[in-house]
Amino acid sequence: MTFVKYISILLACLFLFYFIGFIIKSFIKNKSNDFGSNCFGNLFHGLIITVVVYAILITVFKTIFSGFIVLYFVYIIYNRDSSYKFNKPKFQLRHTVYLLIPIIFYTYRYFFIFSTDTGVPLVVESDNHFNCNLAMFLNHTGKESIVWDLFNYKEIGISPYHYFESWFIALISTIFNENYWLILQLVCIPILQTILVIGTISFIDLFSKSLFVKLLSISLIFFSGILFNGIEQIHLGSWFPFMWSKNHWYNAFNDPWVLRLLVGYILYVYSLIELFNKRYFNAIIFISVVPLFSVVIGMPVIMALTSIIILAYSFKRIMLKKALLFLFPIAFALSFFYFLYSKYSYKSPLPIPSVYETIISLLNLASIRSSLIFILEDMINLFGRYTFLITLLAFLIYKNRIKVRDTRFYIISLFSGFVLFFGFLMRGILKDYMGAWEFSYYSFMNFASPAIILSIIYLLSISKKNIRKYSLVIMYIYIFYCIVISLSTDIKYQKGFGKKYSFKYYQNVKSNIQNSSFPIIGLFENKNELAHNFNPFIQEQAFYLNVACNKFYFVSMSFGDIDTNNLKDKPYYQFHKSFISSSPFYKFVVMNKNSKKTIDVLQYEFIRKNKIKYLSVTALGSLPNIFISHIEKDYKDPISGERFIVLYWH
Structure with missing residues (x-):
């Protein structure tokens, strides 16, 4: 059902962008009778304008794309077609091959994501995770900022960044009320790849x-x-x-x-x-x-x-x-x-x-x-x-x-x-x-x-x-x-940082997940390093989600014995004090600070107590062959309620 649902969303989005672009291009001269060229132009204009208009509406014109919409009006006026006639390219059976392009991209990505035999998606990157978090932030606040401080809205300023892709994710997730990350992987990227392929074919033509x-x-x-x-x-x-x-x-x-x-x-x-x-x-x-x-x-x-x-x-x-x-x-x-x-x-x-x-x-x-x-x-x-x-x-x-x-x-x-x-x-x-x-x-x-x-x-x-x-x-x-x-x-297993991402590595991860009584991959303890050297409370993405989601648990692996003084004395910890204090895991650590237990042990206990089912695995560069896990969230997605496993490398 998941396969059918998301491919339906993908095709629906393509038809939506095509229809919007078709209307926009009816006001523009220099139309083409070639189906491929028209298809690329319609998808291009439909996608760009739909996402930009959505960003403008949510931010009330306080977006970096406000300048673009002015230029786009200039473009329309410069290329206006006084006849305003809808161009009707001849559709032939051979043009159905264009539908195969998004289906191929979608099938490839779907197979890769759901090939873990665990029944849940597999996330193996960090920055796209960031894009999803940013999309949630944009929908939640209507503010374009890479500084996610929900406790100090006045400090949030606009800084030019990669907003278009996050607005794209936010738009589709809002329309269909679906999981942000799956929308990114199974809808947004295949749409962009499809448009690029059709555009390249049109250019070669x-x-x-x-x-x-x-x-x-x-x-x-x-x-x-x-x-x-x-x-x-x-x-x-x-x-x-x-x-x-x-x-x-x-x-x-x-x-x-x-x-x-x-x-x-x-x-x-x-x-x-x-x-x-x-x-x-x-x-x-x-x-x-x-x-x-x-x-x-x-x-x-x-x-x-x-x-x-x-x-x-x-x-x-x-x-x-x-x-x-x-x-x-x-x-x-x-x-x-x-x-x-x-x-x-x-x-x-x-x-x-x-x-x-x-x-x-x-x-x-x-x-x-x-x-x-x-x-x-x-x-x-x-x-x-x-x-x-x-x-x-x-x-x-x-x-x-x-x-x-x-x-x-x-x-x-x-x-x-x-x-x-x-x-x-x-x-x-x-x-x-x-x-x-x-x-x-x-x-x-x-x-x-x-x-x-x-x-x-x-x-x-x-x-x-x-x-x-x-x-x-x-x-x-x-x-x-x-x-x-x-x-x-990819198939050959190679040791060392940067070489661990292989087929055998994934098989190892899957085996550990399936054989675990609870979702934890590995345990590593090094008492020579104190907790403040690798602190679990300093990632702003997680801090935002900790507030935005009702059941968000940010737990990360830290080494050595707990030393709460080290956590409090660091200036950047003080800067994020409100975030740290709001973390359920941090509260759990403070509550057990006299137990002399390591972060590793407390993480196990926290997982058991809260029945965490959303797994994120970290393998640090200094420890390429050690699986070190941290938990980022429970099984309920804030939008769809779906659960999925995250493999997240620093």
Whole structure:
């Protein structure tokens, strides 16, 4: 029943977004008779506007997307269709293949989540857990903030962050009154992946109708990091060039960056389609709002886009004055909104540079020199990961004798290349600010992979038959090799931090869960370390849920004997005193402080007493082969009442 319920929600959401987008696009000219192109456009506009309007309604316009809605009205007016006729593309039986895309993604994720044989979902990531908590917070408070202090509402300020995906989760969870985390995994991510696939097919259709080329493009997009992590093992290329294979395990299920990057990717693909169709103003609109949707730092992005958009206009020999006429009002508007948010945001541990600080840094020679070093290091790393793809790209450029007039190739490669370059530059200049790495990687470095991939696809489409045939064979062999490496790496059991995420590891966890008389995975005690060295009461996400949920128990493993003085003396413990005192487990610890029992033993007793059924397992980096558990919540979800097991690594 769970399978049927959530796939029904997924398909209902897709039809809802399609219908809303269909209405919106009826007011826009430049309609297409191609079903795929219309499908992508309808889903894109329907999703973006529905989520943004929901955020505006809940926050009463106190959202970072207030600026976007103004730009969107400008977009509608600029592209208005005076006839207001509904375009009715011809639907054919072959178009039903588009329904297979979300079903395939859904089935894969559902099987992975519910393959534990315990009858409950399996959660193996932390940041997506954070996104769900943030979605609950947004629905509960109507305030955009990464500072979750429900006891001090006046201290909550607006800080630009990854709000779109959390608003997306909040919207769907509210409409269907379902579990936030399952909505994220089984509805939100498959929807974004579906839109990206359809958008990529529509983009490839602009210069190639070959089915093999389309399959190649989709394979290249999704094999390198999103579905398989083999690319991280062989260091030849990746959709996410910034991920470190020695420390993390990434795939479509547990990778928190997938959700964030998918939002940016659909904006990127839509902008490329608009560029290819010579609708430059539309491309400017949607590529310039990427900071509002998927990155922390907005102002530097606008400054980088200034050069990019001027370049794009120059390719089509449009006068610079016309380019600036469109560019600077948009840049000024977004910069102004960013300035307001940075000026009046909560002064949290996340330092966000103001517009003034950014400009000063840009004029600082030492910062520029430092940034150039960053650029060199990153370019070396980037080339190392893309050795094979870059070599093939260079070969195809040589064989096809790319001319300067071939604007399609340069729109793809240089558009993304300049984005990448300025990403490196900003990362170096803003390296002292937390969030600078998110800025460069989420919005810039991730564009390197689609730039190379789409350039190769385009060159293959214009190559001679023999070159195209052999290149396609080589690329498919490359894809198959990466998938095999990925699967063999996941199945093979390897010890050590970063290597424990394997099939055998999951089997171990399942076995321990099934054989336990109560849901606890393991026990480890080290009396050489005191409790304050690893404190269970300092995670703000859990503090918020402790208040928001009626039956939320935040319990974490701590080492050594209990020393309540250490807990009280720490300044940051005092800062969160209200949170700590509200924790049921903390009250239990204080009540038993004279018993001389360790945190481990008290955790067992607390689990037995409260019959905790919601399990979260932690395996610390310093103890890769020890299962250390902490309990985060009882079995009742605040919305649906469902229970599920959480594997949560720090």
